[in-house]
Amino acid sequence: MAAGRANLQPAVTVTPERVEETMSAAERRRLGVHYTNEAFVLRTIRPLFVDELEATLAQADSVDALRAFVERLAGLRLLDPSCGAGHFLVVAYRELRRLEGEALRRASDRGAALARRVRLDQVCGIEIDPRAAEAARLALEAEAGAEGGAPRIVVGNALRIDWNEVLPAARASFVLGNPPFVGTAWMSPEQQEDRRLAFEGLDTRGLHAGRLDYAAAFFARAVAYGEDHPVRFAFVATNSLTQGEQARCLGPLLGRYGYRIDFAHRSFPWASDSKGKAKVHVVVIGFSRRKAGPLRLFDSPDPRGAPVERPATNINVYLADGPDVIPRKRNTPLGSGYPPGTKGNQPTDGGHLVVEPEDHAAVMADPIARRYVRRYLQASELLWDEPRFCLWLEGASPEERASSPLLQRRIEAVRRARLASRTPSVRALADTPWLFTQLRQPRVRYLALPEVSSENRRVIPAAFLEPEVIAGNKLITFPGADAWLFGILQSSMWMAWVRAVAGRMKSDISLAPHLTYCTFPFPEPDAEGRRRVEAKARGVLDTRRGFPGKSLGELYDPRGMPEALARAHDELDREVEALFDAGKPFETDADRLAVLFTRYAARAGEAAFTAGCPKRGGRVTARTVP
Structure with missing residues (x-):
């Protein structure tokens, strides 16, 4: 006390x-x-x-x-x-x-x-x-x-x-x-x-x-x-x-x-x-x-x-045996050929572009509105396979919007909600109330991760989605991602980095792509190493399909994953870790972080504390204690 x-x-x-x-x-x-x-x-x-x-x-x-x-x-x-x-x-x-x-x-x-x-x-x-x-x-x-x-x-x-x-x-x-x-x-x-x-x-x-x-x-x-x-x-x-x-x-x-x-x-x-x-x-x-x-x-x-x-040899602030580096925010991944990681689309709509399950039937009964109903996923819907939809009116013509009383009511409600906002940028977007305020929908198949996830899960579950599925702002999207990237982002190496570097919302992991994804020191495999990781990544996906009706949240329940899925992840981890260290597999996150921070320092060119910090050995300038 x-x-x-x-x-x-x-x-x-x-x-x-x-x-x-x-x-x-x-x-x-x-x-x-x-x-x-x-x-x-x-x-x-x-x-x-x-x-x-x-x-x-x-x-x-x-x-x-x-x-x-x-x-x-x-x-x-x-x-x-x-x-x-x-x-x-x-x-x-x-x-x-x-x-x-x-x-x-x-x-x-x-x-x-x-x-x-x-x-x-x-x-x-x-x-x-x-x-x-x-x-x-x-x-x-x-x-x-x-x-x-x-x-x-x-x-x-x-x-x-x-x-x-x-x-x-x-x-x-x-x-x-x-x-x-x-x-x-x-x-x-x-x-x-x-x-x-x-x-x-x-x-x-x-x-x-x-x-x-x-x-x-x-x-x-x-x-x-x-x-x-x-x-x-x-x-x-x-x-x-x-x-x-x-x-x-x-x-x-x-x-x-x-x-x-x-x-x-x-x-x-x-x-x-x-x-x-x-x-x-x-x-x-x-x-x-x-x-x-x-x-x-x-x-x-x-x-x-x-x-x-x-x-x-050195204990850094992340309590890893590695150099004293503080990963800096980056806009692009620390490796070539990787897609950007971005937050999904933000509606800021007062709840009127999002179609809740209880409203779905009424919206689908409208012949115009039904053309623009899309499946809409935030982190919860991705993890628990919950039904949710939205009105995605990006391609709707003015005539279509005007001919649907249901759309007119909802669009007008969005306009009023935005005008009532204290945020100037939101008020400015009241002029286009049929659109989400932030549009970042991938045009190709993409990989999605929850922005916030329990720190107790073995991994932050990722899933591939088609471009017709609208990603909400509580998802991180990776357009055009392949099995290789899926394998990396479902590995123990990635999770060790995330647990150390990512922010927290209460005790949950909160991902920010510029601080976690873009700073991760991706391995540089040869063709055979890449093929092995891709094969084990597909093995994880295939194992998931063997549990129909189970959501990602259920499959990755920290109280007990299915044994078959745990084994598939073990195999994936071994292949990914082999790309970072050709020796024996890592036993703990401390071992993983020692390698990751050393690689990060070499790749990013940062040999000491960063973020605008002066050299070691400063002095206290005052000691005012009332």
Whole structure:
């Protein structure tokens, strides 16, 4: 818990789980409260400091070395600026005490009696809710027992007070925690002001800090706090900070102030020990301005299993082992011979050019109107095979429009709706009310993708459509696409890129062709490689036809695809991935992204952070904290 979490009802006990359980789901969402079980705390603090301390202790083979190790432990200082009821601090303090105890035991085995040095006043926290702050203090004191002083837990808004007043950065070793998970759309006016103040002293030129989630404000405060000191940081954050538009801001911001990502856990489902726990996917990001040993990247291919660690040469903001590139928006694909990807047709009609199922019979009864009724698909209709139609009057003559009372009524209703719009460009199109406001209908057979799709599906389902089927503005169309492009856009390589680079609508993937499709580093196959992909792509299409009556939404239900379709996609993935890496198949999206970002950097000619960002190593220009 942290800024914006006051006015909680009293709990029966003061454990972190009990504090969260007193809150409704709506209140947890509003305040961003997500308490943490111990296993997930260790995912943060082990790569931050525990693993390195354990390695140092293992090498301490004399009493002098053990004494120096204990002195080092006594010199460490930790700050959790969103400490809630203290779970991170309790586990971190417990680990320090455990390491100290092991050092003392080993010294005793060598005939030396070393004194305990680790004390509670080495841990500090900030928390806006007095009751949660008191819970943190009591939990820490209970952990310490009769030894160890008192923790410094300050009640206040962590985004409006100077962290140096709690723990001077010159003395700080590690800053860690679980800042509030509040998305941009859910922020209160006070939280929006918190975020603004956090970024106020930073150079955000060319970035869009106003689009960042609330947790990003803690990264901003960390950037300022550690600018002159070798502090290491590790925060849990929603995975949205490392995806789409938010990554395009956070990555360059860290880079321009000289920070690098030292370790990271890629996206995994977060869990707490409380009842009615909130469901959210998170990442863990460890960062600093100094080289802090080997880079470590963790993936969770099995959400219920242990993370899989891999070494990395560089961890970019997308949490991939690849160069620090931020894909720039492009108007054409990053490869030759590919069709443009564009949004479909937008009616802006007040509902009068679209023919809903209940109106279909009446429209078809009109001898003129029926000539211009076309099947009309938005994303939902494509996915779920829902019936919907529209009046496509692009070729209708003035005489035909005038001779149909039904068309006249509908066209006049469109005209009035557009004239009532607040948008000047829409009002201007009231002069042609029989046409859609944005006309982008392919003249040839085309491939269509939903603009927005669940992030839980294996792929974003694509389908071929004939030009007589009108694509709505919630579809992305690829005129003249063939089996090769279908195979690429239904592959694991494409989906790894999309999940990293695409924007989000709530938690769903939101495709923008200029940012996802046009930046994708397409492979350059020989004739045989292309033929293999096309054959497996047709195999996916053939397998789909083996399930008549099943919609794409049903076939690609994340709760369980038909086994035959899953196998067809496995075969397709193997052929596509072979074009990117002739070695063994990729095991995780982290492996795929490492190759994709390297290829993107080579193809696009971008070797560092882009989007108008200055070189690394900038300085904070102001630190105004009211």
